[in-house]
Amino acid sequence: MILGVDGDDALVQQLEASGLWCGVAIERLATAPFGDPLLFRVHGYRLALRQSEAARVRVRETGA
Amino acid sequence: MSAVASPSRRVALVGRANAGKTSLLMHLTGSLQRPVNFPGSSVECVESDVVEQGVVLRIIDLPGLGSLSPQSRDESVALALLDGRDEAPPDLLCVVLDASKLAVELRLLQQLRARQRTIVVALCKVDVAAAEGFPVDAARLQAALGLPLVVVNGATGAGVATLRALLATAPLVAPPAMATDAGAEAVASVHRDGAAPQSRTDRIDAWLLHPVFGLLALVLLGVLMFQLLFTVATPVMESIESVQQWIGDGVRSLVGPGALQSFLVDGVVNGVGSSLVFVPQIALLIAFVTCVEASGYMARAVFLLDLLLRKVGLSGRSFVPLTSSFACAIPGIVASRILGNEQDRLATIAVAPLMSCSARLPVYVVLLAAFFPPHQAGLVLFGLYGLGIVMAALVATLLRKTVLRGVSSPLVMELPVYQRPRVRLVLAHTWLAVKAFLRTAGSVILVATVVVWALGYFPHPSAIHERYEAQRAVHGQDADGERARAALDGAEAAAYLEQSLLARAGRTIQPVFAPAGFDWRLTVGVLAAFPARELVVPTLGTLYSLGEVEVGDEPDVRLRDALRTATGPDGKPTIDGLVALAVMAFFALCSQCVGTLAAIRRETNSWRWPVFTFVYMTILAWVVAVAIYQVGRWLGYGA
Numbered sequence: 001m002i003l004g005v006d007g008d009d010a011l012v013q014q015l016e017a018s019g020l021w022c023g024v025a026i027e028r029l030a031t032a033p034f035g036d037p038l039l040f041r042v043h044g045y046r047l048a049l050r051q052s053e054a055a056r057v058r059v060r061e062t063g064a
Numbered sequence: 065m066s067a068v069a070s071p072s073r074r075v076a077l078v079g080r081a082n083a084g085k086t087s088l089l090m091h092l093t094g095s096l097q098r099p100v101n102f103p104g105s106s107v108e109c110v111e112s113d114v115v116e117q118g119v120v121l122r123i124i125d126l127p128g129l130g131s132l133s134p135q136s137r138d139e140s141v142a143l144a145l146l147d148g149r150d151e152a153p154p155d156l157l158c159v160v161l162d163a164s165k166l167a168v169e170l171r172l173l174q175q176l177r178a179r180q181r182t183i184v185v186a187l188c189k190v191d192v193a194a195a196e197g198f199p200v201d202a203a204r205l206q207a208a209l210g211l212p213l214v215v216v217n218g219a220t221g222a223g224v225a226t227l228r229a230l231l232a233t234a235p236l237v238a239p240p241a242m243a244t245d246a247g248a249e250a251v252a253s254v255h256r257d258g259a260a261p262q263s264r265t266d267r268i269d270a271w272l273l274h275p276v277f278g279l280l281a282l283v284l285l286g287v288l289m290f291q292l293l294f295t296v297a298t299p300v301m302e303s304i305e306s307v308q309q310w311i312g313d314g315v316r317s318l319v320g321p322g323a324l325q326s327f328l329v330d331g332v333v334n335g336v337g338s339s340l341v342f343v344p345q346i347a348l349l350i351a352f353v354t355c356v357e358a359s360g361y362m363a364r365a366v367f368l369l370d371l372l373l374r375k376v377g378l379s380g381r382s383f384v385p386l387t388s389s390f391a392c393a394i395p396g397i398v399a400s401r402i403l404g405n406e407q408d409r410l411a412t413i414a415v416a417p418l419m420s421c422s423a424r425l426p427v428y429v430v431l432l433a434a435f436f437p438p439h440q441a442g443l444v445l446f447g448l449y450g451l452g453i454v455m456a457a458l459v460a461t462l463l464r465k466t467v468l469r470g471v472s473s474p475l476v477m478e479l480p481v482y483q484r485p486r487v488r489l490v491l492a493h494t495w496l497a498v499k500a501f502l503r504t505a506g507s508v509i510l511v512a513t514v515v516v517w518a519l520g521y522f523p524h525p526s527a528i529h530e531r532y533e534a535q536r537a538v539h540g541q542d543a544d545g546e547r548a549r550a551a552l553d554g555a556e557a558a559a560y561l562e563q564s565l566l567a568r569a570g571r572t573i574q575p576v577f578a579p580a581g582f583d584w585r586l587t588v589g590v591l592a593a594f595p596a597r598e599l600v601v602p603t604l605g606t607l608y609s610l611g612e613v614e615v616g617d618e619p620d621v622r623l624r625d626a627l628r629t630a631t632g633p634d635g636k637p638t639i640d641g642l643v644a645l646a647v648m649a650f651f652a653l654c655s656q657c658v659g660t661l662a663a664i665r666r667e668t669n670s671w672r673w674p675v676f677t678f679v680y681m682t683i684l685a686w687v688v689a690v691a692i693y694q695v696g697r698w699l700g701y702g703a
Contacts, residue, residue: 019168
């Protein structure tokens with residue numbers, strides 16, 4: 001579950017426009033070869049983020 | 065707003081990227097009129113009219129929006145139009161929502177609502193949402209939103225007629241106010257609870273995004289694309305060339321020999337033909353890329369390659385324009401619009417022409433066949449493609465460390481659900497790309513060809529003709545005489561070219577290329593190729609005294625032998641394997657295409673980038689050619 005997105009730059013706006021909001025469930029689906037970028041499922045769709053971008057998103061493990 | 069009684073309405077088609085606007089527009093207007101090569105790359109907003117119930121609907125297609133704060137050039141354009149910054153704002157917004165990620169889509173809808181403009185909602189991809197395990201109840205959504213809503217199907221066009229009628233008749237009033245959390249309620253009311261089951265897309269991704277099999281599939285796809293381009297397009301290209309020759313012969317028989325005939329045949333027909341000949345490859349490439357894009361795989365390729373491309377200062381998204389550039393840099397440069405970050409985009413545009421395009425292939429083929437045994441030729445060819453890629457990586461890294469400093473744009477990218485590409489969409493995209501190519505590159509190449517023709521034709525002194533006419537008269541009318549006369553015709557053409565302005569320029573500039581081992585004839589070939597590479601084979605053919613060489617008419621064999629046996633004033637062969645290698649490396653790296661430079665000018669909206677690209681590529685090509693020749697000589701290869 002997403003707890004929040006850190007920072008106040010354009011990236012944060014973009015992440016929020018993509019649906020990374022507080023309290024939303026997010027699930028990691030896949031990792032690209034060599035470990036970056038990462039693929040997530042949020043709001044039922046697939047979103048790719050780089051490690052550096054994903055690091056901005058604070059999450060809490062919920063275990064599903 | 066006095067537009068209620070007006071016979072025309074301006075409707076802005078608004079939606080996030082990938083929401084399904086392109087398909088919807090095609091069904092709404094009956095045709096696809098966007099001058100784009102790839103979905104999500106339309107920077108210009110194109111208006112198309114359609115009449116519905118006596119009302120002219122002027123539909124403005126906006127580039128995809130992520131939110132109402134612009135992140136890319138596309139989004140800035142969309143917002144400027146939405147707010148009516150340059151002209152009157154649209155009367156009506158047709159907001160296209162993707163049902164498969166409704167929560168995110170509704171956030172944008174809420175922001176648009178606040179602009180107090182009439183809104184009609186088109187709900188797309190309801191079938192995708194159901195397949196992904198999130199079925200949407202459209203009736204309840206409509207009630208929760210309090211806005212007119214139509215479910216449309218981008219594949220079949222179902223619901224589009226209803227939508228069109230609604231756009232023509234909906235009263236132009238601002239949407240009712242609504243609490244900000246009402247969107248969330250609306251989503252909650254339509255979404256079923258519970259985790260999504262494994263969908264078809266998840267199962268395919270397990271293979272295609274696999275660290276090993278995924279990369280393997282990507283390589284296979286690349287090989288398939290090259291095979292398609294070379295095996296399918298080649299016969300079509302050959303038939304275009306034979307038609308071109310047939311027209312040339314026709315003109316020759318209608319117009320007597322002289323400057324006019326030469327202008328029409330060598331200048332105009334060859335000029336038009338040399339651009340037409342690339343249409344099959346461009347069409348195939350665009351069709352292939354549109355299929356890959358529409359199937360949803362393109363985003364996966366970007367995902368797989370992002371890290372690698374980032375290492376050289378580009379972005380995963382650069383993959384699309386760079387791949388296209390292997391066929392032709394022009395569509396590749398246009399496709400670089402999909403890059404959100406301006407630095408990434410400019411770096412991609414600057415290195416795209418280093419990818420060995422299809423116009424370089426004829427040069428490689430002629431020289432490889434003349435100077436390399438078949439088992440080496442393939443390896444050298446691979447090396448030439450590799451040379452371009454390595455240089456592109458170096459140049460991009462250098463650019464990003466100097467003039468294009470700055471952070472890479474973030475990769476916040478949706479991976480869409482896999483879909484079967486729709487034939488109509490693919491055909492429409494292909495046709496648009498071909499049309500754009502014919503209009504822009506075709507005219508530029510034509511003008512450039514005519515200029516090269518004029519430089520190679522004039523001053524054309526009549527003394528040469530008289531001299532050869534006298535020699536021809538000596539030979540009899542039998543077969544031997546015919547052959548001798550044909551040889552003399554070729555020699556005459558070469559004699560004209562030898563004293564032409566182009567040859568004079570070649571001799572003047574030859575010292576520059578001497579360190580690379582080029583003789584004056586190769587130098588002329590290189591000069592003649594600057595407007596367009598495809599001019600080099602006919603020019604070399606004439607220079608090495610074959611008379612007129614037509615590409616495709618078994619000429620390569622004759623040119624091959626002529627290149628091999630050509631000797632300089634000292635009697636030594638002028639070209640050997642080492643010189644051929646230097647020539648090919650020069651062609652691999654040099655910017656010899658006016659069409660590409662014109663495309664760069666258009667896409668960057670300044671002369672700085674085409675001039676920069678031309679200068680750096682020419683210098684790079686010269687340095688590498690000289691290095692190959694000098695190092696080769698030092699190692700004891702060559703004469």
